[in-house]
Amino acid sequence: MNKVAVFSSKRYDRKIADEHIQSSQIEFTFFESALSEETVHLAEGYDAICIFVNDEANESVLATLHSFGISIIALRCAGYNNVDIKIAEKLGFTICRVPEYSPEAVAEHTVGLMLTLSRKFHKAYNRVREGNFALDGLMGFNLYQKTVGIIGTGNIGIATLKIMNGFGCRILCSDPVQNPEAIKLGATYVNLDTLFKEADIISLHCPLLPQTQHIIDKDAISKMKKGVMIINTSRGGLIDTKAVTKGLKKGQIGYLGLDVYELESGLFFEDLSEEIIQDDIFQRLTAFSNVMVTGHQGFFTVEALNTIASTTLNNLNALLNNEPLNPEFLIGGQ
Structure with missing residues (x-):
């Protein structure tokens, strides 16, 4: 029987x-620890490993895994920016992923952040619990007829686009590869500068690659409408957090919704309620009343978790039994 070490596993992962x-x-062994240089020794004696978004598969970790005779890495997510792909290919690893689990789950969470910020649901909830029914400070704005800029028009971007169409929004898109479905739905493709200039709301749905690292930086923010809303449910590294913090202080950014954070490893997916969080940038960010942060839960629905589990299991069964696997589930030139 083949043995697989599952890192960064939580109770809900094991239940599903x-x-x-x-x-x-x-035979699966579930470790709560994230994969890192300090924990990679746990993988010794296994035939494959299964990792998640904040597990670290850098050159050192990959070299150690290779020395253990491990050649299969199963990602139970779509993104793979946490894996050094060049080194992995050099060492002969086969890496699989879950390219799509529930675009609608992330899209719905994205729109939830938009509505929470635009109508101040979080403030209203706390006020009513305290017996305060005053409306002062709760003035919102309509999404209807607003211009929404969607950066990245893959499955999640398209799912978000469809929802925003329902609100009666004007949709602008930016992506190196134009998706015919976006055009069919009435969206207009523009360059990034035009999107930054015209969008009232900007939503990020692109992968984290060298060319998209800090796609939202000081220069980009300076081109945006004053009071713009920025939503990121993709990858934290798409946003330069320091630049965004300055944009919030100056009022250039009016609303910020994050389900991901540039330095989320070690924070997200953990209960730190009894500790003092040492990340001063994150602490400053969450101090703004017009910022909404959730802990990377956009994917977290029953439907999505079931798809992740079944796809990951199918991927591992195929690879461990030397059976062919659809290229869409593989990473790199495999």
Whole structure:
């Protein structure tokens, strides 16, 4: 029986996984620890590893895994910016992922952040619990007829576009590869500068790549409308957090909704309620009343978790049994 070490596993991961692995010929061991240079030794004796968004598969970790005879890495997510792909290919790793689990889950969370910020639901909720029913300070704005800029028109971008169409928004898109479905839905593709200049709301749905690192930086923010709303449910590194913080202080950014954070590893997915968070930038960011942060939960629905579990299991079964796997589930030139 093949053995797989699962890193960064939580109680809900194990609960969903148990429903899918009962008839599997794979033996899974679940570790709560994230994969890192300090924890990679836990993988010794296994045939493959399964990792998540904040697990670290850098050159050192990959070299250690290779020395253990491990050649298969299963990502239970779509993004793979946490894996050194060049080194992985050099060492002969086969890496699979879950390219799509529930675009609608992330899109709905994206719009939830927009509505929370635009109508100040979070403030109203706390006020009513304290018996305060005054409306002062709760003035919002309509999404209807606003211009929404969507950066990245893959499955999640398209799902978000469809929802915003329902609100009666004008949609601008930016992506190196134009998606015919976006055009069919009435969206207009423009360059980034035009999107920054015209959008009332900017929503990020692109992968984190060298060319998209800090796509929202000081220069980009300076081109935006004063009071713009920025939403990021993709990857934290798309935003230069220091630049965004300055933009909030100056009022150039009117609203910020984040489900991801540039330095979220070590913070997100953990209960730190009894500790003092040492990240001063994050602490400053969450002090703004016009900022809404959720802990990377955009994917967190029953439907999405079931898809992640079943796809990951199918990927591992195929690779461990030397069976062909659809290229869309593989990363790199495999």
